[in-house]
Amino acid sequence: MLWLMLGIEMAVDIANQKIAVQAGAPAVRKTRSGRELIYRHTLFVRLTHWINVLCIALLLMSGLQIFNAHPMLHWGIKGGDTDPAVLSIYGEDQLDGSAIGWTKIGGQAFNTTGILGVFRDRDGFLSGRAFPWWITIPSYQSLAEGRRWHFFFAWLFALNGLAYLIYGFAARHFQRDLAPTRLDLRNIGRSLLDHLRFRHPRGEAAKRYNVLQKLAYMTVIFVLLTLMIFSGLTMSPGVDSVAPWLLDLFGGRQSARTIHFITATFIVLFILVHLVEVLLSGVFNEMRSILTGWFAVKPEKTDAH
């Protein structure tokens, strides 16, 4: 049912887009205070965005639950407790009854007591797990339940992503809004400087994504999220027997697991930057645009004042 609704919406959006293109002008409104409102996000993009928010949050948290069942990352094909690990998180009991949480990256161990390895559980008791209760789903240790959450939302995420990809190409969202133009790429240095000075575009420039935004979105969609799906699939023995090239591509199931984890970290970094940018450029306007589609364009600064 949902998919049918999305399909209809998609057709409507595409039709609208054609009309807009034929009329030669995008949808524009004015606010009461006279600010220009542009229709930035189509309903389809808004829906897939929020489904994605739900999926990625739950995938991250259930993913950490699954990681906790074997809190080590390896490179290559071997993933036993005694095999060399690129990352491991563990607790170490002390003689006085306390415990230290260690996070070991390569050969370097960091004391992460309280956050990773050893932390106080919800009830205040010391607990010896890798990621703490407040960031895993479920909050208690359960590989089976974590997997159930993970695979349900992995399917939802994959189907949502597929629908978005089809829409993105068919409605020319990628080609029109996200592909950097030659002019964009030439002015990349300037955009970089503007970002470093926290200067956000106004007027005509604010109606389009800037080049860094375009590159970030394209990287997340076509590199990180795609890598997530394929490294995830490589962890399935069934998929590996049908597509052994996945094992060669990632260099083994353990490498795939490590890449899955590292890529997830990059996605978290993107989300943090994404949220900071929303805060800096105006929470109300950004939230309105991702909920209703309408985005207010800040007018060009004039020297007359």
Add this chain to the structure above:
Amino acid sequence: MTRDLLTRRAALLGAGGLALSGCDQLSQNQTFKKLLESAENLSLGGQRLVLNSSAPLAREYQPSDISRDFKANGTVKPDSADYSRLAMTQLPIGG
């Protein structure tokens, strides 16, 4: 000022805690469990679709590729009544 920040922090932690215990409760809820499990049909169907009888077998490895310590998921000695009953069962080995 500090008091305000603390209450806000406490409120955020409280809200986060509620959302989390919500996930725990959902994990235990039978209807929701069924919903989560429904995705397993997609996995099963998907694998059946690509893993037909002509699909190649899993890749083979050398004996030296086997890890020295092979990890058992969960426990090697489950404490359920069913397990101890079955563990006690002796099966005759015939010719």
